[in-house]
Structures are given as structure tokens and as C-alpha cells.
Amino acid sequence: MSLPTNPDLAPDGLHLRFVESAHRVLSRDPRVRALWAGGSLADGTADRWSDVDLRLAVADDDRPAFMAGIEDTLQAICPILGWRMRSMRGDDLVVVTFEGPLRADFVVTSPNSLDRQRYEPVAPLFDPLGLGARLHQTPYRPSRRTPRELLEREAAQVPAEAGRLQRAIERSSIVAAMQAQANLLESAQRLLLLLRDPNAAGLLGPKHAADALTAADIEPLLAPLGVWSNNWPNPGMDSIQPTLDVVRPLAAEAEARYGIAVPLQPVPPGADSDARPARQVGEAGCFLLVHAMVGATYYNRGMYTGLLWGYAGAARLAAELAYVASRGDAPVPADAPDRFSGSDAAVIASALRPLATGGVLGVRRVATRVAAAYSHFLERACARLDMEYPARLDLSVSDYLLREGVFVGDLH
Known part of the structure; x- marks a missing residue:
């Protein structure tokens, strides 16, 4: 697991303990091919008011079953207070408030769509197949509007x-x-x-x-x-x-x-x-x-x-x-x-x-x-x-x- 230093977060604080738990649970699921952190955690600017952005690569054949059991997966990471799910440009977006409370967004995407334009940085948490190389082939653009x-x-x-x-x-x-x-x-x-x-x-x-x-x-x-x-x-x-x-x-x-x-x-x-x-x-x-x-x-x-x-x-x-x-x-x-x-x-x-x-x-x-x-x-x-x-x-x-x-x- 590799995250940049976030000086405004305590090393043993809620955010990083949550990321460790997500890494532990998701890295054991063979359907999850890779996991990245996004947003402020990935660029080193997170603070105690930040949410946690995670991006998962799940193969197309595995996604229906994975999404059907997403609530159990989330509960294994941390007890849930509330969650909702919707589709977003071909991905599945799961918005969750966990006990703490802590807000997190999970974007579940296909390995085949990793070359789409990104508007946020990412940091690898696990990526045994090297899928992140496809992300880095498409440069991160922080803004699309002039x-x-x-x-x-x-x-x-x-x-x-x-x-x-x-x-x-x-x-x-x-x-x-x-x-x-x-x-x-x-x-x-x-x-x-x-x-x-x-x-x-x-x-x-x-x-x-x-x-x-x-x-x-x-x-x-x-x-x-x-x-x-x-x-x-x-x-x-x-x-x-x-x-x-x-x-x-x-x-x-x-x-x-x-x-x-x-x-x-x-x-x-x-x-x-x-x-x-x-x-x-x-x-x-x-x-x-x-x-x-x-x-x-x-x-x-x-x-x-x-x-x-x-x-x-x-x-x-x-x-x-x-x-x-x-x-x-x-x-x-x-x-x-x-x-x-x-x-x-x-x-x-x-x-x-x-x-x-x-x-x-x-x-x-x-x-x-x-x-x-x-x-x-x-x-x-x-x-x-x-x-x-x-x-x-x-x-x-x-x-x-x-x-x-x-x-x-x-x-x-």
C-alpha cells in the first residue's frame, strides 16, 4: 500500500485506519483486480474534513455479483450508517457514511475503462497486475474548463x-x-x-x-x-x-x-x-x-x-x-x-x-x-x-x- 504523506492527518487517525481496513478486505477478494485511492488522499492534501475516495477495478464478468454483495463488503470494512448507489458514466458509484462518522466514495470500474480521461490523482493501494500503468497513460487533468x-x-x-x-x-x-x-x-x-x-x-x-x-x-x-x-x-x-x-x-x-x-x-x-x-x-x-x-x-x-x-x-x-x-x-x-x-x-x-x-x-x-x-x-x-x-x-x-x-x- 502506497500513499503520499498527508501532514494534516494523524497516522493512527480515522481516515488512514479506514484505508488500511479497506485494503485488507478488498485485497482478499479475487474479483477486485486493483484498488487506488483518489482525491485529496492521493495528492497529500487530506485533512480531517476530507472524505475518502477509492477506485476499484472489477472485471466485467464479476461486477454483477460483486455489486449484489456490496453492502456485506462495506460492512466488513467498517460498520455502515447509510449508503446509496448510482451509475456514473459506466461505473458504479457507492456513496457511504460509515461510523465515526466518515464519508467515502467507492467507484467500481472495469479494467477496460481505465484509459478514460481522469480529473483526479490516484495512488495505488494494491495492483498486482499493473493495471495502473493504463491510468498513467492518460494524464491527469485537474480542470476541463478554461x-x-x-x-x-x-x-x-x-x-x-x-x-x-x-x-x-x-x-x-x-x-x-x-x-x-x-x-x-x-x-x-x-x-x-x-x-x-x-x-x-x-x-x-x-x-x-x-x-x-x-x-x-x-x-x-x-x-x-x-x-x-x-x-x-x-x-x-x-x-x-x-x-x-x-x-x-x-x-x-x-x-x-x-x-x-x-x-x-x-x-x-x-x-x-x-x-x-x-x-x-x-x-x-x-x-x-x-x-x-x-x-x-x-x-x-x-x-x-x-x-x-x-x-x-x-x-x-x-x-x-x-x-x-x-x-x-x-x-x-x-x-x-x-x-x-x-x-x-x-x-x-x-x-x-x-x-x-x-x-x-x-x-x-x-x-x-x-x-x-x-x-x-x-x-x-x-x-x-x-x-x-x-x-x-x-x-x-x-x-x-x-x-x-x-x-x-x-x-x-
Whole structure:
């Protein structure tokens, strides 16, 4: 097993003990031809907020049986709190939260697909057949987008999100308004990152941004959160311009440097998307909990717009879960956050109210209250759909986020 030194990880800490256990279990399985670590562990930058990225090569003939027994394999590595699986470009992605808690992503791939373009480094844990040579034939590229391509994306996204924010305010939808505003502030953060470090701007994840930006850089982007209507929970139209005022100087500087304009005029959004099956919403609710530890990553690396963006999405899903809890198997419409009952609406509105105070503390308070509302509605929705509510996962992740400073006060 060969990993680069990660100076911010204790040699006997949770991450490296987990990797040793994964190596021990998977190297004994003849179906696993090779195992590599990826991400921050592979490039020596992991810290205690990092997840663990592992890539396995499993022959095509063995993959169906291997994936059918994946839960037993994961349990042999470390006790599981929650996991979900999906396909990703021909690979199987297994997202897991283990006891600790510790987040890990397992990418199960075929030896025949190792020559595809990679966007993360890898370090071998075991590779008796030398399959890693095929990985190294395709150079690692940390970013696939140029600054111009990134700006072209923002040029489309900013006016679209401004239009969604405008429509949400017209509909008095605090949930949709929060989500659109969070998306706009994330665009501001991406523009700032592009201006500070063009080489890092195409990278995904909060750690890359934190390497180029500081908490002091990000905190001013939260200023518009304090400009919400006093007629709570209905945000006023005065919440649009302060948000655009944060984006405007960054867009102007980017245009001067790269010659691509990022329009700020709101573009009316199209029709609402189709309704989703209630069970799909319930599954999405459980899946999000498996990812929830990332909140500590955003907060402790000073990526406050990312933390707000994450809990804006959680608030919307909580509202959809509230709809499921009250309507059962009925399809969940796109405007479900505007349709649930008065008492449930009051819970969501109360969770978002600290936005009116603005700043990092306001975001932390929103995260705390949204998480509590989310747990409440997820448990009710699971009961209505006859699904298992992941109580141990929910409790463990909430305790972790409280210890790591994301939450303010005790959710329990």
C-alpha cells in the first residue's frame, strides 16, 4: 500500500485506519483486480474534513455479483450508517457514511475503462497486475474548463437565477427565493475564485476554492442576506438588487479581463418541471443525509456561500418531504414548497428566518433549523411511504456537524 504523506492527518487517525481496513478486505477478494485511492488522499492534501475516495477495478464478468454483495463488503470494512448507489458514466458509484462518522466514495470500474480521461490523482493501494500503468497513460487533468468557458456558463446562469429569484418573490415563495439567492451568491464566489486563481477556478469542491480564497474574502458575499422583507416569511423585491450588487463588480472585472459579459438582467424562467414520484422524493431525502457531512467541510474552510447553497437545497427537499408526509403517494409537483399545509409552512419559514440577520451566524442558524425541520419531515415521509427512516445516520451526522461548529445549539 502506497500513499503520499498527508501532514494534516494523524497516522493512527480515522481516515488512514479506514484505508488500511479497506485494503485488507478488498485485497482478499479475487474479483477486485486493483484498488487506488483518489482525491485529496492521493495528492497529500487530506485533512480531517476530507472524505475518502477509492477506485476499484472489477472485471466485467464479476461486477454483477460483486455489486449484489456490496453492502456485506462495506460492512466488513467498517460498520455502515447509510449508503446509496448510482451509475456514473459506466461505473458504479457507492456513496457511504460509515461510523465515526466518515464519508467515502467507492467507484467500481472495469479494467477496460481505465484509459478514460481522469480529473483526479490516484495512488495505488494494491495492483498486482499493473493495471495502473493504463491510468498513467492518460494524464491527469485537474480542470476541463478554461476561464472563458467558465464565464460563458455564468453568463447563462446568473440571469436565469435572477429570474427565478424574481418569480419566487412574486409567488411569495421563501424556499424558492432562498435557493435562487444562494445560487447567485455561489456564482459570485465562482467569479471571485476565477479572478483570484484562474488555474483553480475549474476545480470542483470546497477545498480547491479554500486554497485560493479566505473566509474574509467570502464573508462580504453574504451581505445581501440581511436585506429581506420585514413581512416575513415573504421576501420583498428589495432582496434582488443587493444580491446583484455583489455579483456586479465581479462580473465587470471578469469582463474587463476576459471580454465576456455576465448579464445581470433577470430572464423569466420557463415552465415548472414535471412532478416527481413521492417515493423518488423519499429516496432523495435519505440520499442527501449520506452527503450531509460535507457541511463541515464548507464551514471550516470558510466556504460560506457553499454552506448556504447546500442548506437552501435541503430546505427545498424538506418542503417536498413535508408534501409527501401530508399527501402520501401523490406525485410531488415542482411547486410543492408553495402547497403544503399552514403548520408545515410555518416550520419551514421559521427555519429560514435567521437569513434576515445576515452574515455567517445567520447561515449557521439557518443550517441548524433547516436540519431539524428536515429530520422531522423525512421521518414523517418515510413512515407515510413505508420506508426505513435512517435514524442512526441522521443522529450521528447531526452530532458531527454540531461538534464541527456548523450548527448553533443542540438539535435534540
